[in-house]
Amino acid sequence: MRNSFIAQNPSVLWFLMALAGFTLGVTLLSEATGIAFLSTSFVKTLGKTLCLCLIAVAMDVVWGYCGILSLGHFAFFGLGGYAIGMWLMYARTEVIVLESLAGQALPATPKEVSDAIGNQIFGVVGSSEFPWIWAFADSLFLQLLMVVLVPGLLALVFGWLAFRSRVTGVYLSILTQAMTLALSLYLFQNDSGLRGNNGLSGLQNIPGFEDTSQAVISIVFFWASALALGLGYLFFAWIVSGKMGSVIKGIRDNEARVRFLGYHVESYKLFVFTITAVVSAIAGALYYPQAGIINPGEIAPIASIYLAVWVAIGGRGRLYGAVIGAAFVSLLSSWFTGGGAPSVPLGFYTIQWTDWWLVLLGFSFVAVTLFFPKGIGGLFDRLVRKQA
Amino acid sequence: MSTLLEVSGVSVTFDGFRAINNLSIQFAEAELRAIIGPNGAGKTTFMDIVTGKTKPDEGTVVWGERNISLLGMSESQIAMEGIGRKFQKPTVFEDQTVRQNLAMALKNPRGPFSVLMHKKTKTNAARIEAIAEQIGLADQLRRTAGELSHGQKQWLEIGMLLAQEPRLLLVDEPAAGMTVEEREKTTDILREAAKTRAVVVVEHDMEFVRRLDCKVTVLHEGSVLAEGSLNHVTSNQTVIDVYLGRGHA
Ligand SMILES: Nc1ncnc2c1ncn2[C@@H]1O[C@H](COP(=O)(O)OP(=O)(O)OP(=O)(O)O)[C@@H](O)[C@H]1O
Ligand SMILES: [Mg+2]
Numbered sequence: 001m002r003n004s005f006i007a008q009n010p011s012v013l014w015f016l017m018a019l020a021g022f023t024l025g026v027t028l029l030s031e032a033t034g035i036a037f038l039s040t041s042f043v044k045t046l047g048k049t050l051c052l053c054l055i056a057v058a059m060d061v062v063w064g065y066c067g068i069l070s071l072g073h074f075a076f077f078g079l080g081g082y083a084i085g086m087w088l089m090y091a092r093t094e095v096i097v098l099e100s101l102a103g104q105a106l107p108a109t110p111k112e113v114s115d116a117i118g119n120q121i122f123g124v125v126g127s128s129e130f131p132w133i134w135a136f137a138d139s140l141f142l143q144l145l146m147v148v149l150v151p152g153l154l155a156l157v158f159g160w161l162a163f164r165s166r167v168t169g170v171y172l173s174i175l176t177q178a179m180t181l182a183l184s185l186y187l188f189q190n191d192s193g194l195r196g197n198n199g200l201s202g203l204q205n206i207p208g209f210e211d212t213s214q215a216v217i218s219i220v221f222f223w224a225s226a227l228a229l230g231l232g233y234l235f236f237a238w239i240v241s242g243k244m245g246s247v248i249k250g251i252r253d254n255e256a257r258v259r260f261l262g263y264h265v266e267s268y269k270l271f272v273f274t275i276t277a278v279v280s281a282i283a284g285a286l287y288y289p290q291a292g293i294i295n296p297g298e299i300a301p302i303a304s305i306y307l308a309v310w311v312a313i314g315g316r317g318r319l320y321g322a323v324i325g326a327a328f329v330s331l332l333s334s335w336f337t338g339g340g341a342p343s344v345p346l347g348f349y350t351i352q353w354t355d356w357w358l359v360l361l362g363f364s365f366v367a368v369t370l371f372f373p374k375g376i377g378g379l380f381d382r383l384v385r386k387q388a
Numbered sequence: 389m390s391t392l393l394e395v396s397g398v399s400v401t402f403d404g405f406r407a408i409n410n411l412s413i414q415f416a417e418a419e420l421r422a423i424i425g426p427n428g429a430g431k432t433t434f435m436d437i438v439t440g441k442t443k444p445d446e447g448t449v450v451w452g453e454r455n456i457s458l459l460g461m462s463e464s465q466i467a468m469e470g471i472g473r474k475f476q477k478p479t480v481f482e483d484q485t486v487r488q489n490l491a492m493a494l495k496n497p498r499g500p501f502s503v504l505m506h507k508k509t510k511t512n513a514a515r516i517e518a519i520a521e522q523i524g525l526a527d528q529l530r531r532t533a534g535e536l537s538h539g540q541k542q543w544l545e546i547g548m549l550l551a552q553e554p555r556l557l558l559v560d561e562p563a564a565g566m567t568v569e570e571r572e573k574t575t576d577i578l579r580e581a582a583k584t585r586a587v588v589v590v591e592h593d594m595e596f597v598r599r600l601d602c603k604v605t606v607l608h609e610g611s612v613l614a615e616g617s618l619n620h621v622t623s624n625q626t627v628i629d630v631y632l633g634r635g636h637a
Contacts, residue, residue, distance in 0.1 A: 243506040246492045250481050257479045260439060261552065262467035262498050271500045 005238060012237045015320050016230055023226040030222075032215040040215045044290045045334060047222035049327050051287035052310075054229045056326035057319050058276035058283070059307050061236050064316030065245065066272045067252030069169075071304045072158075072176030073280045075183050076151035078299035080281030081288035082187075083150055085200035086134060087143035088289060091207035093120045094138070124198050131193030147285045148278055155277030156270065163266040163273075168255070177301045187296035199295025203288050218290070225286050229323075232279050237319055239275075248272055309361065313368050314375050321377025328376065333357060390453060392417045392586050393438065393471075393556055398447030399610075400433060407433045408444065409610035415556065420582035422597045422618075423590045425607035426631050431590045432476055434607070435558045439473045440466040452555075468498065472554035476561045476590075478541040482534030486525055486544060489533050490516045493548035515551070523547040523577060539570035546577055557587045563596045575599045594622075606631065 006013050028034040030043050038046075055077050062068050097116040101108040108116075119128040136142035162175055190196035206217055239245065250258045251265055259265050288294045306329075314325020335341055336357035344351040353360075368375055393415045400408040408430045415421060423431055436442035438449060440463040449458045451469060458466055467473075480489050494512060496502070520526045523543040528536065533544060542562055549557050559578065563571045575596065581587050582602075591597050597604060597618060604621050606613040608630050614621045621627050 239504070243491060244500070244504045246481070246484055246488045247503055249483060250492060253481055253483060254479055256441070256463075257475070257481070258492075259463040260467050260473045261493050261548070262464050263503075264462070264464045264498065267500050 005241065009237055009241055011318075011320060012234065015233060015323070019226060019230050019233075023223065026222060027219065030215070030219045032213070032219045040218045043215075043218045043222050045331075047218065047225045047290045048287050049330055050222070050225035050229045051283040051290070052330050053323040053326045054225075054232045054283040054286075055280045055307060056310050056314065056322040057229075057233055057236055058279040059311050060314075060316055060319055060322035061240060061248075062272055062276040063308065063311060064318070064322070065240050065252060066248040066269065067255075068269060068273060069173045069308065070176045070273065070276075071173045071301065071308060072180040073277065074303035074307055075180035075299050076155060076277040076280040077284035077287070078183075078294065078296075078303075079151040079154065080147045080284030081291075081294040081298070082194060082200065083143055083146040083281070084285040085203050085288055085294050086137040086146075086194075087140050088203045088205070088207065089121060089200050090117065090134065090137040091140070092202060092205050093117045095207055095210065096120070122195065125190040125196050127191075133193045144285075147281055151281035152274055152278045155274045159270045159273040163269045166266075177304070180299055180304055181301045184296045184299040184301070187299065194296075197295055197297075199293060199298075200288075201293040203294065204290070204292035206289070221286065221290050225290070228282060228286055232282075233319060233323070236279075240319070309365050312365065312375060315372075315377025315381075316375065318377045318381070320380065321375050324376050329361070333361070336360070390417055391415070392419075392452065394448075394450045395434075395438065396448050396450075398437060398444045398449065400430075400437065400442060400444050407610055408437065411447070411607075411611050413605060413612060415586050415588060417555075417586060418582065418584060419586050420579065420600060420602040421586070421588045422600050422602055422604045423588060423607055424592065424594075424597060424604060424621075424631070425613070429607040430610040431607055432560055433610075435473060435560055435590070438466075438558065439463060439471060464498070467552065467554075470553075470555035472549035472552045472557050474542075474545050474549055474557075474559045474562060476564070478538065478545050480533045480536075480541050480544045480548065482532070484533060485529065486520065486531055486533055486536070487516060487529040489544055490519055490529075490547055490551050493551035495551065495553040519547045519551050522550065522580070524573060539566045539574075542566065542570075542574065543577065546574075546581075550581060555585050557581060557585060559587065559589045561590055561592065563591060563593055571596055572599070594618075 026038065026043060026046055029037040031038070031040050055073060059070070059073055062070050062073070094113070094117055097113060097120060101113065101116065114130070115128060118130050122128055136146060158179055162172060167175060186192055187194055188197050194200065204214065204217070206212070209217065240248065247258060247263055247268060251268060255265055310325040310329045311322045312325070313329055314323065315321030336353040339354060341353040343353065372378060374381065391414050395414070396412040398408055398411045399406060411430070411434065413434075423434070425431055433442060437444050438458065440458065440461055443459065450456065451458050451471075456469070458469070461469070481492070491512065494515060496506070496512070516529070517526065520529055523546055525540060525544060525547065528540065533541065536544060546559065546562065549559070562574050562578065566574060571593070578587055578589060578600065589600060603616065604618050605615045606621050606624075606627050613630065614624045614627050622632060
């Protein structure tokens with residue numbers, strides 16, 4: 001069955017081969033496993049980019065295929081990051097606390113250990129009590145479960161309320177923006193239990209691997225991100241092909257018609273919204289250990305809008321388009337904003353790209369929407385058609 | 389003949405305008421019926437009510453031998469009860485092939501999970517081909533629906549209805565924009581379909597209605613003005629005044 005699925009969707013095979021080639025290339029060029037041509041921080045950038053590609057693929061499924069312009073999927077990405085960050089921070093602090101208490105004459109009681117960890121983590125927000133949401137933070141397994149469950153449940157409840165009342169189009173987009181804004185504002189508060197605007201930090205230090213260098217950790221996370229993107233791509237390609245794909249594209253093009261064919265449109269939207277939210281969360285859980293820090297600013301409404309821009313520029317309704325858009329725009333963006341791009345002296349004024357990049361992005365978005373509605377991915381479609 | 393659908397005393401008001409006014413109408417099992425009437429008579433709105441798109445302010449809509457009320461049901465539930473609908477403007481999924489359009493409509497479990505796990509079978513393929521044959525699109529199955537001619541799209545939509553295997557088919561202006569040959573063929577498809585199920589056709593074109601050769605209901609200002617054979621209703625003076633007199637005949 002797999003065989004016939006791949007045979008019917010040759011682009012999936014091409015994509016997986018390209019991804020495998022890219023992974024191999026980076027591996028051979030990295031510090032830890034290759035000739036050290038690529039710096040560890042650049043390997044991290046590439047690994048993070050793969051995570052962004054994964055959430056872009058999810059966004060393409062919910063928007064490009066199902067027609068739901070969600071402007072809130074970065075909230076799920078962030079929640080995934082927070083969920084894994086809680087374990088990373090807890091376990092890492094526990095290691096440090098146990099080390100510092102080891103010198104004492106009397107062994108520390110569990111209560112003392114827990115208080116000390118609490119003090120370390122929540123000192124910045126003037127507290128030392130563990131909020132209830134940290135109940136599972138000491139268990140990697142449970143916290144990994146939270147990566148999937150918390151965003152999944154949020155998406156399920158939010159989606160159920162929104163789709164049941166038949167909120168569609170712009171109103172739905174606004175509602176998803178409101179959701180991500182509310183979540184980010186809530187997390188900014190010191191008593192949110194997640195360290196307010198400090199967020200969670202030190203996430204690049206993996207507990208139990210204190211002696212492993214960041215070069216090795218970075219390449220392992222890069223592999224994990226590549227694997228997640230490959231599997232996510234395969235999974236979504238399977239979803240959007242076949243009859244499920246027919247129905248969700250039908251919902252995008254004419255919701256009422258699908259309804260009168262006897263399909264319960266709301267269930268389908270809820271299904272798509274929720275699984276894409278879960279995959280977004282997984283992408284976030286892989287992203288933030290590579291970024292090292294997560295704070296509520298990451299969940300700001302603008303992040304989800306960028307996501308839509310990536311997918312639009314890459315070309316929606318084709319999964320590889322989403323990957324191209326996310327990789328291209330996010331790498332370009334870090335080049336421009338990171339000071340990589342040379343300034344343009346105009347005599348009377350000098351264009352500093354750190355300031356002007358967003359303007360350029362805005363113009364590109366408008367240009368793509370007007371002149372290349374199929375995005376960059378649309379160029380590939382032409383190639384394929386010429387071959388056929 | 390037993391009653392399949394019974395609409396009684398139904399009224400709908402849009403912003404103070406009574407589009408349907410105390411409408412009562414019945415359809416029997418496996419009957420072919422034409423509904424005619426001037427623009428704005430409420431023909432489309434009547435279909436909206438039966439298919440659950442519009443909720444009436446008063447009245448009842450009762451379905452089947454178990455006398456179920458359709459009023460509390462969602463569009464998809466009503467469709468699953470066996471009522472199929474063709475829209476006034478042809479609506480097929482233009483991005484997808486004729487085969488995919490028909491496959492989506494084919495009577496099969498409709499839940500997300502069954503659809504996700506759906507496998508193509510020989511039986512389904514044969515059903516699709518039989519329907520394509522019936523609507524004259526047997527050699528077009530691989531084409532994208534958007535490339536079809538206007539008439540072919542109308543047939544595809546009728547085919548999608550047939551694929552649902554409904555007991556009642558509501559067809560809104562199937563012949564609009566069709567050539568004379570296409571109209572003839574459409575009549576044949578509908579008459580054939582009506583042998584095994586009830587088919588209700590809304591149409592302005594009198595020639596088309598004459599060829600359907602069935603009982604006719606005239607709607608006017610949201611209620612039934614006359615009912616009977618085409619000759620009977622067209623000789624009715626009120627019908628002539630409100631409808632035929634305005635150049636539709
Ligand atoms: N959603 C709505 N909101 C407001 N008015 C409506 C709505 N739907 C229908 N109407 C009005 O109700 C009346 C009946 O409309 P309907 O579409 O049922 O007519 P029809 O008999 O199908 O006409 P036609 O032959 O032009 O298709 C019209 O005056 C129309 O403007
Ligand atoms: Mg109408």
